[in-house]
Amino acid sequence: MRIVAGLFLWGVGTGAFQVEGSWRKDGKGSSIWDRFVHTEFRDADSTDVSSDSYTLLDKDLSALDFLGVTFYQFSISWSRLFPTGVVTAPNEKGLQYYNTLIDSLVHRNIDPVVTLYHWDLPLTLQEQYGGWKNESVIDIFNDYATFCFQTFGDRVKYWITIHNPYLIAWHGYGTGIHAPGEKGKITTVYTVGHNLIKAHAKVWHNYKKHFEPYQKGLMSIVLGSHWIEPNRSEDALDISKCQQSVERVLGWFAKPIHGDGDYPEELKNELSFLPRFTEDEKKYIKGTADFFAFSFGPNNFKPPNTLPKMGQNLSLNLREVLNWIKLEYDSPRILIAENGWFTDNLSHKSSLVYFRVLNIRLMNVNFSYAAIKYDNIDVFGYTAWSLLDGFEWQHAYNIRRGLFYVDFKSEKKERIPKSSARYYKQIIRENGFFPKESTPSLQAQFSCDFSWGITESVLKVSIKVLKRLVLSGQFSFTL
């Protein structure tokens, strides 16, 4: 995938642990999430299979064909390639799986967007080193990354080092609701964040120096955030608290990488235990991303109590947070690397699906129409999350985020398109959207020059509908 001016890219994403299943098949090693679900989740058996993308690759490919996406964002399960995490001879079956997946995508003209680390650290590295608490893991991660560039880099032009480091540090080592499930010391949380930033920077420099010159790929790190609006809209103190809130989540990682190489001042002032970067490290970390990869979805909002809200109000305004990114980080090119909401675990025939459809529509209308057109924000692609229903981390199977429904208990695990899949397919085909089945007046098209045909009043109506649906309590949508 090349970023071409004026060409908007449409994709869909998954994380390996959410969909692959086959956790012990063909020589795969255990990851921290394998252990976590077996110790923390009562219905662990079902997570061993999930939607079984490892075995049912063809069905995933058919689902991608159905949508007509430009790219597919997926992650590599580190312990499927290297069962202990340490780079030796790769597990051949695992290697074959990713080669087949990548070849099949390239054959279809779908660009692979490959995430190296989407939370499933090889268990051995947790047990021997204490996982991301330990700086030694940085070099081991870099070795694994090197192997991936050597092996897949001829076909992969778009790399993500780490998916949402905030959630890894905060929930993995703070609240303990994510693997490895450590509840604890706030100092540990920031040490983990520190190591994740260094790991990212190291891999980026490695790629730039040794692979980019002939592989010509681009690399970033997916950063996620909530958005927050002042309780009292004109109040200067409330506004500055909102700034602090976003700096504590997004700025923690974004300022070192996309800004000046260092943590936000507010973090440095308030958190005496925050690890510090040396001047050399700041220079090394600064600018280690070729674009801004941004995640805006339920994982960044739920559970809300642990977010540093500073007494302010959570908001779903993607346009605002894109503007913040533009202003803070000097107008980067932005890939929406994860977006989408969810329904509860009812059948796909349920009317709840309408909620997803509405959401996809709103999200697209919002960021594209407003952010691109009026705010002149350089958004070049959009990743709907996710391709399939799968394992949703602390929610296990109790929420569904797929464009395709999967009956986890069934033998065949057919991928059944929800109305949101049909809707997204239409959006992609038209490079914008013309929801013929509902409001014919709601139209917006992503044409090459980003011209639009939609009126503000229609936007407002849709937002009102969403609010009513949410407020009526019909939906498992809580902030």
Ligand SMILES: *[C@@H]1O[C@H](CO)[C@@H](O)[C@H](O)[C@H]1NC(C)=O
């Ligand atoms: C890192 O791992 C090494 C090897 O197991 C160990 O000796 C060291 O104490 C660990 N450091 C931390 C900070 O956990």
Ligand SMILES: *[C@@H]1O[C@H](CO)[C@@H](O)[C@H](O)[C@H]1NC(C)=O
């Ligand atoms: C924020 O939420 C509070 C209730 O928690 C409400 O009173 C206030 O009006 C909200 N502020 C804005 C600007 O919506």
Ligand SMILES: *[C@@H]1O[C@H](CO)[C@@H](O)[C@H](O)[C@H]1NC(C)=O
């Ligand atoms: C929001 O502001 C209102 C007054 O404007 C106040 O009563 C309320 O407690 C505030 N909410 C929070 C969460 O600070």
Ligand SMILES: *[C@@H]1O[C@H](CO)[C@@H](O)[C@H](O)[C@H]1NC(C)=O
């Ligand atoms: C869309 O934008 C409007 C105003 O810009 C905002 O009020 C609304 O919350 C946004 N909706 C979503 C789903 O981002």
Ligand SMILES: *[C@@H]1O[C@H](CO)[C@@H](O)[C@H](O)[C@H]1NC(C)=O
């Ligand atoms: C849906 O999730 C609830 C827990 O939130 C669970 O009790 C129920 O069995 C699930 N239903 C299905 C059909 O999976």
